[in-house]
Amino acid sequence: MYTLNLNINESKEYFDKNFYNQDSSYLILSTPKELNLIKKILDIDDITFKDCMNFDENIKLDLFDNYDFLSINTFELENNKALIQEINIYLSDNFILVVVKDDNFIFKYVKNMILGNFNMEDNPTVSLFKINYLIFKSIIINGFESLEKVEDMILDIEDQMMEKVSEDQISKINYVRGITRTIVKNTRPLLYIGDRILKENIRYLKYSDVKRYNLDNLQGIDFGIDKLYNFALATRELADKLLDLYSSKVGEETNDLITKLTILTGISAPLTIITGIYGMNFKYMPFLNFTYGYPIILLLMVIIVLLGLLIFKIKKLL
Known part of the structure; x- marks a missing residue:
């Protein structure tokens, strides 16, 4: 006290x-x-x-x-x-x-x-x-x-x-x-x-x-x-x-994730189409018996992916 x-x-x-x-x-x-x-x-x-x-x-x-x-x-x-x-x-x-x-x-x-x-x-x-x-x-x-x-x-x-x-x-x-x-x-x-x-x-x-x-x-x-x-x-x-x-x-993070998934879908869509076409069971198809057909298609797929990434990068979506 x-x-x-x-x-x-x-x-x-x-x-x-x-x-x-x-x-x-x-x-x-x-x-x-x-x-x-x-x-x-x-x-x-x-x-x-x-x-x-x-x-x-x-x-x-x-x-x-x-x-x-x-x-x-x-x-x-x-x-x-x-x-x-x-x-x-x-x-x-x-x-x-x-x-x-x-x-x-x-x-x-x-x-x-x-x-x-x-x-x-x-x-x-x-x-x-x-x-x-x-x-x-x-x-x-x-x-x-x-x-x-x-x-x-x-x-x-x-x-x-x-x-x-x-x-x-x-x-x-x-x-x-x-x-x-x-x-x-x-x-x-x-x-x-x-x-x-x-x-x-x-x-x-x-x-x-x-x-x-x-x-x-x-x-x-x-x-x-x-x-x-x-x-x-x-x-x-x-x-x-x-x-x-x-x-x-x-x-914002969810939207960013959705945007990236959408971009991935956009890039992979052409690849899906190509693989879908060449997955068809037809006897006569372009490049089917061509010696370099397989590597050319793979190269085309890579070009499509790179081109897609470049486009989305230019548009500032990546």
Whole structure:
């Protein structure tokens, strides 16, 4: 557990039961397992406490008397896999509590802020507002970065198909389509959160002295969420188009094969006619008793083949 006292700019990397004072402002970082240590100290209710203990796909924004509780899902691309994790944030008048697993990017980000990489404001309350904004901003930026990685995966598959189509590519296409659908599914609820934050006057918009500052920031966050969702939709459409490209390339290869078979048939047709004629059982036939008749016919067949290849080559069918 990590804590930062915004009044005296003091950070701690361990749990201290005497760390909390109602007259000071704090940034607190906890894992779900550590939350029980500060549950009574911060007067956390049982419902949100249970929400922090168990992962679910529900995104929430609950407004309480003592704090506002926000639960959202974030996504990261790790080893070409979409990793969905939950972030729970308590927004109080004098503290921000972030509850998240220690392998999440937000845990590392907030930890970095606590350990001295955060520019404090003169007013601790303003610092809380700023922290709230920066956390949301980090979530959005990470979303864009993850989507860019997915886009690179899609473009890589597309480049491979432009060179040569193979059967294993269809499984890659379906896999990346699954990732994009998971991302869109977990990004869409953020639109709801952004709208509620602005419309329902959450805690950090109730203070007249800093409302304008924080309102501008939250409007920027709402705009960023819209852009992130649109990017997610565009990435999903790009992934879906891979199927069309795959079908098109397979069709091209099939047409190319059919064209070659047609050319082969066209070249072999005269040969079939000649062999058919000389396969007839007649007593009197041209060249039948001619000494050089057989090699002449063979030579004629070769000339026909070469002439056919030359014609199709000139017409750029080969």
